[in-house]
Amino acid sequence: MSGVGRVGFGVEDVMALRQQVLARSAALRDVRAASEASGALQAPGRAPGAGFAETLTTALRQVSAVQERSSQMQAAYERGQVTDIAQVMLARQEAGVAFEATLQVRNKLLNAYQDIMRMGG
CATH class of the missing domain: 1.20.5 (Single alpha-helices involved in coiled-coils or other helix-helix interfaces)
Structure with missing residues (x-):
């Protein structure tokens, strides 16, 4: 069996x-x-870095929303409101992947910043 x-x-x-x-x-x-x-389709008068900063802020908000949703689903499961453990685990995995991706982006940005600072000397 x-x-x-x-x-x-x-x-x-x-x-x-x-x-x-x-x-x-x-x-x-x-x-x-x-x-x-x-x-x-951005306006031509915008500052060059504004699009990047806006995109980064939006991405961080989305990661935060995914993590909040995961926490809410886990709390609902603990209260017995959600009975599908697969959905809870999927939400937790999604939040974990989003967080790991955010860390990788942060590491790449930090490395790029450090490389730029070394070039200026």
């Missing part, structure tokens, strides 16, 4: 979870495409 059948987590559950991940991935691609399109 398979271990999957004993746990109560079958192929249908995995496929449903896969569909949710694919749907979220498509939504993220749409958001990215929309933000890139709006970035291309």
Whole structure:
């Protein structure tokens, strides 16, 4: 007898979870495409760094929102309001990935800043 059948987590559950991940991935691609399109339509009188700062601020707000949603789902699960542990775990993983990506971007920006400061000397 398979271990999957004993746990109560079958192929249908995995496929449903896969569909949710694919749907979220498509939504993220749409958001990215929309933000890139709006970035291309910026007013010509804007300062060169303003678009970057605005984009960075928006990205940080989105990461914060993902983390807040994850915390709310976890709290709702603990209160018994949410019974689908897969959704809670998916939200936690999404928040973790978003945070890790933010750390990587921060590290790259810090390295670029340090390289620029070394060049000026």
